[in-house]
Amino acid sequence: MAKAITSREENYSEWYLDIVKKANLAANSAVRGCMVIKPNGFAIWERMQRQLDDMFKETGHVNAYFPLFIPKSFLSREAEHVEGFAKECAVVTHHRLMNDPNGGGVVVDPSAKLEEELIVRPTSETIIWHTFRDWITSYRDLPLLINQWANVVRWELRTRLFLRTSEFLWQEGHTAHATAEEALEEALKIQEVYATFAEEYMAMPVLRGVKTANERFAGAIDTYTIEALMQDGKALQAGTSHNLGQNFAKAFDVKFSNAENQEEYVWASSWGVSTRLVGGLIMTHSDDEGLVLPPKMAPVQVVIVPIPKPSEELNTKAKELMQELKARGIRVTYDDDDKQRPGFKFAENELKGIPIRLGLGKRDLDKGTIEVARRDEKTKESQPLDGIVDHVANLLEEIQQNLFDRAVRFREENSTHVDTFEEFQAAIDRDIPGFVYAHWDGTTETELKIKELTKATIRCIPNDRVEETGSCILSGKPSAGKVVFAKAY
RNA sequence: CGGGGCAUAGCGCAGUCCGGUUAGCGUGCCUGCUUUGGGAGCAGGAGGCCCCAGGUUCGAAUCCUGGUGCCCCGACCA
Structure with missing residues (x-):
């Protein structure tokens, strides 16, 4: 048993890493927080890409490519956006190396300092909206439905292969619309595309919901999410879709003339899924013998x-x-x-x-x-x-269905409804905490307090939640319905 | 950004405290023979800037000083 892997019971985190390493999916690299995706792992990502790309095309989107580098000033155009990403950006300050005069190899040439520093994209809203300004003049240019497959960099302090790496691969969709309704519809449509992909192809059941103000994307009006439950009872945000309203259009001055020849700011959405999905796929189905892949995602069936x-x-x-x-x-x-x-x-x-x-x-x-x-x-x-x-x-079809059914059952067995804070605490403290449905008063203050006390966060307000009057488990204030809490990746 | 750990063969590790011939073990690799319906056995063999730089010493993987890198655990985030 030369390749035996750590059991889930023994150490879930080690189990996950063992699978990634021993199934030859990915490895750590010489660069902190960045991974080498090996052929076995990349083949899974390629299957995800192919399927998603087909689905995007089916919904009218086209692919394009925008630069890796973004002028530093672009990021600060949208106030919340810059605040959300500023702390984790890689910055390019110079464009040339030279031989070390002291013989220490190559050093940065101080004379090659950039006038304006470039940041390595953590996401591309800014550079894309700067470009959209040139692409959009009339309502006839809308909707503009663009997607790009790219790498992005977020300088993470704590990384895990696939789940959170400093550089990762993803797709980011960026769309522009003539009305608020259309932008909202687009964000919801993509959420459903993601959910369909997760459930029908990855055999990974997901909750569809909307993020709280505290958890939403920096610069969005609303963030729609799909949330999956991993085998250790922690939630994984598997994909997000944002209704950006006119925030970026205003920041980058993107206006269009409507049919009545009046100028209006454009309405926008953006959305993405990343190589994190590979981690989610692993943690949804695998067992102590190794990786388990649903047939539709398996490079070799x-x-x-x-x-x-x-x-x-x-x-x-x-x-x-x-x-x-x-x-x-x-x-x-x-x-x-x-x-x-x-x-x-x-x-x-x-x-x-x-x-x-x-x-x-x-x-x-x-x-x-x-x-x-x-x-x-x-x-x-x-x-x-x-x-x-x-x-x-x-x-193959039976296995695909069985894996999905199994995952649904696991989620059901590990979803609880609670009415008091004591029940809530007990649920979250279990070995497998799972999804915990509870009333919340709708304030960020309460949300943060609960997080501080229990480490649980609100994963989403489910799209299909039943409206029912109740009282917040912490503050006792009125609530219109339960939200989903969990410990999260 | 705090706390801890690690750096020696492709991979996993011992050796370091207490300096001393040619640096070792498991696994993988190569050769051969025997095996073969759930991770084979035996024999032989190849493979090392012991993370880097300086220092102490007759002698450094080991001691001292200074670096560098990665991993794990927390806080922050997809």
């Missing part, structure tokens, strides 16, 4: 293992089978390494999260069967080779 080792006979059959599976659109590989034994390969393929393993041996060929093992439930059974492609195709 089926692996065929020759037993006990490759032979001409087995290779021929396996390749034939691969062709049939590929023809059905199934991503399949053949593990024809003749050095490792089957047991090793089983463990290795489980660690990597491949949803289905097909074990093919001499006995199978004689009997016309094949061994089908599913990663999610760790069961295996012998199946007739005849009709195996249909069986595998159906099983």
Whole structure:
């Protein structure tokens, strides 16, 4: 068991890191807080990208690319925005290096100081709105629906692979609209796109909700979020979509002429999901044997293992089978390494999260069967080779659904409703705190006080919450409905 | 930004307190033989600026001074 990973029970944090490292998803790099995404990890991100990109295109968005560097002055145009990001920006101050006159290698050339420093984008609203000013003059230019796939940098003090790194990959959508209603609709539409993606493709159930004033994006009117529950009972903000109102249009003076030839400021939205989703995917489904991937997100869905080792006979059959599976659109590989034994390969393929393993041996060929093992439930059974492609195709769907159902069940089992602060405290203090629904008086003051006392934050006010009168668990003041608290990543 | 830890073979580590031949163990890697339906066994082999710089000493992975880097835990944030 050379590659055994720490169990979740023993140390959840170590378990997560073990999976990331031992499934070869990512590694720490020479740069603090920045990760190297390895081929296995990047393949998952690529699947996310491809699917999301299709969905964005489907909703009328087009891709573009804006610069990595942003003039420092741009960031300060929107007051709340700069306050939100100023503390975590990387700043470029010089543009040239020179040989150290003292022989210490290269040093920054002091004569190459920039007139205006550049910041490395922590998000691109400012540079994009500066550009949109040139793109928009008339209501006929609207709506403008732009997305970009990019890297961003936020100088994080505490990082974890995928979940929070100083540099990360993401997509950021930026849209401009003629009316407030349209901008709001756009923000909500994207929230639903994100939720659909999370649930149908990642098999990760999410709560759809709106952030409190305290938790919203710096510069937004409202932030819509999807929140997932991880296996340790902590919430993960998996995607956000912002209604920016006219805040950035005003800051960057972006106006359009409406049909009556009157000038108005443009209405905006922005939204993003990042490589953090890979972390969420890992923590939603994986177990103590390693990574578990839902079939739709698995770079490899089926692996065929020759037993006990490759032979001409087995290779021929396996390749034939691969062709049939590929023809059905199934991503399949053949593990024809003749050095490792089957047991090793089983463990290795489980660690990597491949949803289905097909074990093919001499006995199978004689009997016309094949061994089908599913990663999610760790069961295996012998199946007739005849009709195996249909069986595998159906099983992939079943696994996808099973993982989602399992995650929904976990979330339900770990969601509680409380009415008093004592109940609240007890719920949050459990080993798996989960989502805790409670009344809140709507003030930032109370929210912060609760956070100080319990470390729990308001994840969202659910879109589908039932309106009911109640009293705040802390202040006792009236509340119009329960909000969702949790400890969060 | 505080607190702690670590830096020695691809990876994981011991050795450092108490300086001393050729720096060691596990794993991985290479070769060969035997094995082979759940992480194989034996034999042989390759692989090291012991984080960097200075100092002490006949002699430094080890002691002293000064750096650098990364990780983990908290506070802040996607």
